[in-house]
Amino acid sequence: MNSIFKKxxxxxxxxxxxxxxxxxxxxxxxxxxxxxxxxxxxxxxxIGQAESALRHLVEESNRVRGLVITGNPVFAAKPADLPxxxxxxxxxxxxxxxxxxxxxxxxxNAAGLASWVAELERLVRAGRASEAGERIRSxxxxxLLKDAQAKITAFLAEEQRLGRERLDLLARxxxxxxxxxxxxxxxxxxxxxxxxxxxxxxxxxxxxVVTANARRxxxxxxxxxxxxxxxxxxxxxxxxxxxxFRLAEAAAAERLYQAEIxxxxxxxxxxxxELRAKSQEIETFVYSVSHDLRSPLVNLQGxxxxxxxxxxxxxxxxxxxxxxxxxxxxxxxxxGDMQESLRFIQTAVSRASNIIDALLxxxxxGRVEYQWQRVDVDAVVRRVVDAMRGTIAQKGARVTxxxxxxxxxxxxxxxxxxxxxxANAVNYLDPARPGEIEVGARPAASSxxxxxxxxxxxxxxxxxxxxxxxxxxxxxxxxxxxxxxxxLALVRRVVLRHSGEIWAESREGxxxxxxxxxxxxxxxxxxx
Amino acid sequence: MNNDGVTIILAEDDDGHxxxxxxxxxxxxxxxxxxxxxxxxxxxxxxxxxGQDEACDSCILLxxxxxPRVDGIEVLRRLKGDSRTATLPVVMLTTxxxxxxxxxxxxxxxxxxxxxxxxxxxxxxxxxRLGFFLQVVKVPPRVPAAS
Numbered sequence: 067m068n069s070i071f072k073k074x075x076x077x078x079x080x081x082x083x084x085x086x087x088x089x090x091x092x093x094x095x096x097x098x099x100x101x102x103x104x105x106x107x108x109x110x111x112x113i114g115q116a117e118s119a120l121r122h123l124v125e126e127s128n129r130v131r132g133l134v135i136t137g138n139p140v141f142a143a144k145p146a147d148l149p150x151x152x153x154x155x156x157x158x159x160x161x162x163x164x165x166x167x168x169x170x171x172x173x174x175n176a177a178g179l180a181s182w183v184a185e186l187e188r189l190v191r192a193g194r195a196s197e198a199g200e201r202i203r204s205x206x207x208x209x210l211l212k213d214a215q216a217k218i219t220a221f222l223a224e225e226q227r228l229g230r231e232r233l234d235l236l237a238r239x240x241x242x243x244x245x246x247x248x249x250x251x252x253x254x255x256x257x258x259x260x261x262x263x264x265x266x267x268x269x270x271x272x273x274x275v276v277t278a279n280a281r282r283x284x285x286x287x288x289x290x291x292x293x294x295x296x297x298x299x300x301x302x303x304x305x306x307x308x309x310x311f312r313l314a315e316a317a318a319a320e321r322l323y324q325a326e327i328x329x330x331x332x333x334x335x336x337x338x339x340e341l342r343a344k345s346q347e348i349e350t351f352v353y354s355v356s357h358d359l360r361s362p363l364v365n366l367q368g369x370x371x372x373x374x375x376x377x378x379x380x381x382x383x384x385x386x387x388x389x390x391x392x393x394x395x396x397x398x399x400x401x402g403d404m405q406e407s408l409r410f411i412q413t414a415v416s417r418a419s420n421i422i423d424a425l426l427x428x429x430x431x432g433r434v435e436y437q438w439q440r441v442d443v444d445a446v447v448r449r450v451v452d453a454m455r456g457t458i459a460q461k462g463a464r465v466t467x468x469x470x471x472x473x474x475x476x477x478x479x480x481x482x483x484x485x486x487x488x489a490n491a492v493n494y495l496d497p498a499r500p501g502e503i504e505v506g507a508r509p510a511a512s513s514x515x516x517x518x519x520x521x522x523x524x525x526x527x528x529x530x531x532x533x534x535x536x537x538x539x540x541x542x543x544x545x546x547x548x549x550x551x552x553x554l555a556l557v558r559r560v561v562l563r564h565s566g567e568i569w570a571e572s573r574e575g576x577x578x579x580x581x582x583x584x585x586x587x588x589x590x591x592x593x594x
Numbered sequence: 595m596n597n598d599g600v601t602i603i604l605a606e607d608d609d610g611h612x613x614x615x616x617x618x619x620x621x622x623x624x625x626x627x628x629x630x631x632x633x634x635x636x637x638x639x640x641x642x643x644x645g646q647d648e649a650c651d652s653c654i655l656l657x658x659x660x661x662p663r664v665d666g667i668e669v670l671r672r673l674k675g676d677s678r679t680a681t682l683p684v685v686m687l688t689t690x691x692x693x694x695x696x697x698x699x700x701x702x703x704x705x706x707x708x709x710x711x712x713x714x715x716x717x718x719x720x721x722x723r724l725g726f727f728l729q730v731v732k733v734p735p736r737v738p739a740a741s
Contacts, residue, residue, distance in 0.1 A: 357660065360689040364710055365610035371718075372614070430692060 069297035070269065077265050081257045088250035095243050102236035109229035112158050112165075113222060119151035119172070120218045123179055127211045130183040133190055134198040142187070152176050162228075168221045175214040182207050272299045279306045286313070345432065353429040356422040363422070367415045374408050377401065421539075424550035428538060431559045436476035443480060443518065443584070444470040447505050450485045457492055463501030470507045471516045473584035479560045480584070484520070486553040487580050491522035493549075496575070499523065508581075515566065515583045523577035527570065535570055557582075601627035604656045605637040605669065606687070611710065615656065615687070618718050622725030634664030638672060641679050656724075657704075659688040659695070667698065674703035685724060 133141035152173050159165040186207075189198040201207075276299055279289045289310050293303040381401060389397070444467075451458070451465050458465055465488070473480065488503070495501035501523065508517040527535065534540045538555035561568040561582050572578035602619070606612040612630050619628075631637045637657065655673070659666035666688065673679040686699045686707040696707050706727065708720050 357689065361608055361611070361660070364689065365608065365614070368614040369610065372617070426692075434694065 069295075070299075073265065073268055073297075077261045080261055081254060084257045085250070085254055088246070088253065092243070092246055092250065095239065095246055099236065099239040099243060102232060102239050105232040106229065106236055108158070109225055109232055112155065112225050113229065115151055115155045115158060116218050116222050116225060119155055119176070120215060122151050123176060123211060123214050126183050127179065127207055130186045130207070131202060134186055134195060134202050137190065137195055142190075165221060165224060168217060168224070172214060172217045172221065175210060175217060179207065179210045179214060182210055269299065272297075272303075276303045276306065279303060279310075283310055283313070286317075349429040349432040352425050353433065356425040356429070359422050360419070363415055363419050367412060367419070370408050370411045370415070374405075377404055377408070420550050424539075424552035428552055428556055428559065431479070431482070431556045432563070434479075436479060436563070438474065438476065438588075441473050441475050441477045441480045441584075443473050443484075443507075443516075446477065446481050447484050447488075450481060450488055451505075453485075454488060454492060457489075458503075461492055461495055461501055463492060463495055463503055465503045465505070468504070468506040470505070470518060471586065473516060473564075474587055475564045475584055479563070483557050483560050483582065486557045487520040487582075490553060491520055491524060491578075494578075495522065495524040513586060516586050517581055517583045519579055519581045521577065521579040526574040526576050526578055527572040528574045532570060532572060536568065601629060601653045602656060603637070603640065603653050604628065604630045604687075605632075605634065605661065605666065606630065606656070606658045607633050607661045608658075611658070615721055618721040619725050622722045624725050633661045634666060634669040637669050638664060641673060641682070642676060653682060655682055655684045656687045657684055659686065659690055659699075667702065670699060670702045670704055685727075687724070 129141045132138065152169065156166070156169045156173065159169055182201075186198045186201060189195070189201070272293055272295070275290055275293055282289050283306055289307055292307055293300045384397060447467055447470055451467060484505070488505070491503045492501070495503075503523075504519075504521045506519055506521075508519065531540075536554045536558040539551045541549065541551035558568050561584070564584050566583040566585065568580065568582040570578055570580050602624070604612055604615060606615065616628055616630070629640070631640055637655070641653075641655075657666045657669060661669075666686065670684055670686070673682055673684065680703075683706075684704045686696075686704045687710060688708075689710045690696075691709045699707055706724075708724055710720070
């Protein structure tokens with residue numbers, strides 16, 4: 067049997083027990099009341115009996131007088147064989163010694179009266195009526211009757227007193243009964259209230275604590291102290307506490323994981339920062355080295371030209387000098403060698419200078435500080451196309467620019483990107499067919515970034531070269547246009563610094579399409 | 595020539611560059627006085643050092659950027675920041691063609707910025723043009739030192 071059921075049972079049982087006790091008391095009282103009523107009735111009966119005894123005595127005395135005076139046999143007949151009222155009275159007051167005594171005395175009296183009557187009847191029957199009259203006149207009978215009358219009156223007085231007493235008792239009992247009823251009703255109410263209060267304290271208040279705990283559990287607040295007791299409520303509360311404990315454990319584990327994730331993120335950020343610093347370092351190094359290399363190159367080139375000039379002067383001086391004819395071919399050979407050497411030096415220097423320039427441009431693309439702003443890509447591309455108008459016309463190409471969405475970035479860098487891509491498209495057109503170059507934008511897949519494309523119908527890029535496309539100093543069509551193979555590496559660097567992506571789709575002999583994404587809004591601003 | 599009295603000061607740490615610049619300026623027809631200082635500190639000493647108030651009444655400074663000790667940018671900043679040399683015409687003559695570097699020099703108050711190209715013809719052309727520029731440029735009289 068569970069505890070709440072027990073408590074509920076108790077709630078019903080206690081008032082029931084109380085009501086039982088009250089019922090018992092009431093029943094006892096009822097019995098007392100009935101007894102008192104019986105006694106009252108008994109008194110009435112006794113009084114009636116006493117009065118009838120008196121009446122009997124009076125009648126007997128009257129009858130015998132009538133018989134004596136009239137001699138009429140009507141008076142000779144004794145009344146029907148009635149039970150003796152005195153004997154009946156005797157039986158009724160058995161319990162009361164005083165009254166019993168009185169009745170006994172009355173009995174003696176009555177017997178005296180009866181024998182007097184019997185004597186008179188005998189005299190009448192014997193025809194001694196005058197003697198009987200004499201006897202009557204002697205007032206003996208009268209005295210006996212008066213005596214009996216006095217006794218009965220005393221008896222009645224006592225019995226009436228008893229009757230009053232008993233009626234009093236009955237009334238008292240009735241009053242008591244009423245009081246008891248009221249008390250029982252009040253006690254039942256009080257018990258019911260008391261039990262309800264106890265139940266509320268024992269169940270409702272505990273349930274409230276558990277409900278509050280459930281709410282706290284939902285709000286992740288600390289729970290109230292564990293409820294005592296062994297009922298289902300305490301069990302429920304214990305379960306809540308257990309759940310709270312588990313939740314706290316889970317939260318602690320989560321915090322641990324969170325901390326771990328944060329640590330990893332910090333590590334990653336640190337590594338990233340280090341990488342960026344390294345890359346910056348490398349770019350600075352490249353910049354500084356290529357810059358330093360430029361100085362000696364200026365000298366190499368400059369003085370090779372000076373040397374060339376000196377050679378010219380020397381040739382001129384030798385031409386004016388009077389030299390034997392046999393020396394001339396030899397001198398010409400030397401002159402030719404010198405000029406060839408100088409040309410080689412100059413070509414090499416030019417090449418070195420171009421490479422250094424390319425390196426400088428590349429390092430600058432990584433180092434230069436961007437002026438982040440909204441870039442009108444449409445205007446930028448049209449400006450680039452306009453600047454290349456000459457070359458485009460010369461190649462007989464046609465450039466179509468669709469409307470381009472704005473981007474978030476550095477205007478100069480964005481211009482550099484489209485400048486390079488368009489220059490490539492124009493430079494590597496297929497002479498076999500009229501050049502068609504298109505610049506457009508894909509409908510934005512997201513509001514985060516826009517995808518632009520530059521498409522040509524040029525020479526195209528063979529599959530194996532696509533992978534090396536964006537690497538520095540990689541040239542595919544080295545013979546088609548001059549350059550150091552830095553353009554696409556530069557473009558890629560710029561796009562990456564804009565947190566964008568760049569890729570190419572190409573088919574050899576059909577053309578190439580370059581795709582690139584640029585951030586559409588400030589939120590995507592790269593900080594590379 | 596109206597700039598005969600103008601002295602050209604060349605601040606250049608590379609002897610080869612200095613020689614090439616001077617030779618080609620001469621070839622372009624300039625016969626002005628020519629002084630070469632080997633680094634930024636020497637350039638500063640020349641203009642701002644003690645007892646140098648009369649060093650140069652009317653000068654033009656050809657200033658390289660990459661120099662040991664004090665670089666050209668610092669020299670430019672200090673000269674333009676000093677009332678005695680604030681009006682001195684300064685021509686930046688350097689190998690750097692970084693647009694932001696060029697912008698910085700103009701912000702600091704340089705008058706002309708010339709890139710030394712590696713290509714000899716371009717270099718000669720640049721120096722020649724510089725020579726023409728130097729021939730026509732008006733050099734303001736030196737501001738006497740406030741004392």
